[in-house]
Amino acid sequence: MSQFFLSLFSGIFIGGAAGFLGSLMLPKRMALVAGPLGHLALPGIALALIYGFDISLGAFPFVILGIILIWLFERKTKLPTEALTAVVFATGVAIAFFFLPIEQAEAALVGDISSIQLNDAIFSIILCIIIFFVVKKIYSKMTLINISEDLAKSQKINVEKYNLVYLLLIALIVALGVKVVGGLLTAAIVAIPAVTSRNLAKTIAQYKFLALSFGILSSAFGIFLSQLTSLPAGSLIIVSSAFLFLISIILKR
């Protein structure tokens, strides 16, 4: 299979899964958390680039570490999550620049899906399919939790368990997302398809479907455009996604 199709398929799967999960993250203002988490992954991405292993594998432990640190600081200090996230993610970026090889900075910051290897692509696609089905499975329970944890608890839903699965999914999608759009743009890959969909959807069924579709479409557009222009695919994916968002504003009555 040609390198182009390899990156196209991986991009489509990761973009779709990110959009789908993003639709679940938007209601609780969680979508932006993916940004700091992506920044936090930068030291891991830098290590992966230096030692030549998969970027997602480098990113994942750092994302998990970031989530645990934010959770711990929150319990200790009772400061708002956003504030703590700012402390943690800025530190991540700062540390990454101690050893990030400057010639590879672009791949780390805005991603480089065009050079993905076959093994990585297969691994990513399988993970995306798993993420898709898990999100599908927890969707209605998570929606109820997003609306009201008390209401969910009154339905005997184990809120802690669902939140844990949900956070793991976020960590996974961030780790996969950095491969496509780099450490800087992960918030956009989960948030933009969801907000675009939110502009147009009247029901949750439409909302889910559109978020998934916009995720897939913007990845496909971005990767095609990158092939034509040889500009970075990660940036083009986000610009395509933002373009779809603008159209949705026009269509929104």
Added chain:
Amino acid sequence: MENVVLRVENLNVKLNGEEILINLCFDVEEGEVLAILGPNGAGKTTLLKALLGILPFEGLVEWRKGIKIGYVPQRLPFIKDVPLSVKEFFHLKNASESETKEILESIGLEEEILRKKIGDLSSGQFQRILIGWALASDPHVILFDEPLAGIDLGGQESVYNLLERLKEEKNLTILFVSHELSIVYRLANKVLCLNKRMLCSGVPKEKLTSEAISNLYAGQVKFYQHKHKGEERL
């Protein structure tokens, strides 16, 4: 007594080191409508949550075995962040289509409302939908937090009537929290005055003397018992 559906003994709730509820003891019998009355910060919502088992507590909260409980929370500020149709909202509770239709009829709403977005409903319609949601899966008991809060006057009257009718038709046991005396007089056959501790309990007309009320509200508000129908708020 075999009619008892809920027994509460020495219930204590502490949140972040602060005592919210102290030594509550009461029973609720089948078919009873219990009003939990008290000023802001008295622990009314906390009590409902403890009864539902969604807050940690000390003491005994014993529901009759196999009993099904419906819960109508006070506010759902995040629901408008989700593009959710009324139909889909009922799906979240696994209510079947026929059950949903039956419920709509009993809460006096047309089927067309199923296609509407939750965010587009009026406050009165939304409150009815929340009541309907609690009724899905046929509960024996309904816990209701501030049934009339944030609803315009016309909507309040229809929610009153709905609750009165449901009480008759479905033989529901209802526990509701309120700081409004009018609804307590109209609906409840038992009242529990709460301000962290239980200050009175019994039949509303007997127990809610103006002395008991000023005691409950600790001089915060002057209250006069209206003989006519009024919308007094405390």
